[in-house]
Amino acid sequence: MKKWFGTYGFIVIALLVAALSIPMEGYAVDIKEVVSTSPAWQTFTNRDGSGLYHEVLREVFGLYGIPVRHVYAKSGRSEELLLENEADMMTCDDSAQPPLVLGRYPMYENDYFVFFKKERIGQWSGNDSLRDKEILSQPTYYSETNFEVPVTIKDVQTGEQAVAMIVEGRSDFYVDDMILINQSLKNYALPYSVSEYDIQKVGRRSYYPLFNSTDKGMAIKVLYDRGIMELHKAGKLAPIYQKWGHQYPDFESY
Numbered sequence: 001m002k003k004w005f006g007t008y009g010f011i012v013i014a015l016l017v018a019a020l021s022i023p024m025e026g027y028a029v030d031i032k033e034v035v036s037t038s039p040a041w042q043t044f045t046n047r048d049g050s051g052l053y054h055e056v057l058r059e060v061f062g063l064y065g066i067p068v069r070h071v072y073a074k075s076g077r078s079e080e081l082l083l084e085n086e087a088d089m090m091t092c093d094d095s096a097q098p099p100l101v102l103g104r105y106p107m108y109e110n111d112y113f114v115f116f117k118k119e120r121i122g123q124w125s126g127n128d129s130l131r132d133k134e135i136l137s138q139p140t141y142y143s144e145t146n147f148e149v150p151v152t153i154k155d156v157q158t159g160e161q162a163v164a165m166i167v168e169g170r171s172d173f174y175v176d177d178m179i180l181i182n183q184s185l186k187n188y189a190l191p192y193s194v195s196e197y198d199i200q201k202v203g204r205r206s207y208y209p210l211f212n213s214t215d216k217g218m219a220i221k222v223l224y225d226r227g228i229m230e231l232h233k234a235g236k237l238a239p240i241y242q243k244w245g246h247q248y249p250d251f252e253s254y
Contacts (some may be wrong), residue, residue: 006113029216031223034061035167036209037071037078042183043109043244045070045091052244054092056107059236060227074157084211085186088220091208099213104225106206109249112142113199114173115181117166121173124200133172135163142175146203159184167192176200206249 036057038044044051044056049070057068071078071087082089083102096102114135118119121129131149135142154171157160162174163184176184181199209224211217231237232251240246 034068035087038091090210094205102208105228108207109205116173135173163188
């Protein structure tokens, strides 16, 4: 027996170590529902339950017979709910800080823009116009890493607040995607001369759902990653994006 172990024991141990090192996709969790969270974004997460993100998630988790319940909260609070295990996933962001992780596939790809007063900035010269300037962003939406030149990001609570600060000459730029900029301009209550302002594209990025790195969070991530690709290949996602007027992500490139 000792001779056998001496001859073959190291092989057995090596095989056991290798087996334990294999990453496992399965997680022993019972998923009765998926709780998503985000602000109420027009055409994405409308409060009536419609919108791009709502419909995509219902289709994805519907493949497994799992209902989705959404909790509306500001982005910062949504991230807290995820970290506190009060929510299972957050829609959507372009980056994640541990212990949060991004899904493999984005739910949205889009350009982002800056709104500014022409007299304050002068002639637009691309990213050089942004250099060393202050840029207003809703909390967690954008960071300095989203820009090719040095900038200072200042958080504001709403897009309307950002518009007001630009109009009043209290900051340089307000950054957002075009839908949210237009929504903020529409909701801004005071009159202003449209011709005195400009909107310019400054970048493009992909937006992914965020998950906690708990067993449940990772199990839901696996279901999302599998489901989104299954629906894509079946041609069931494109009509949802067309319905809401959003560009269809290039899922095959991820």
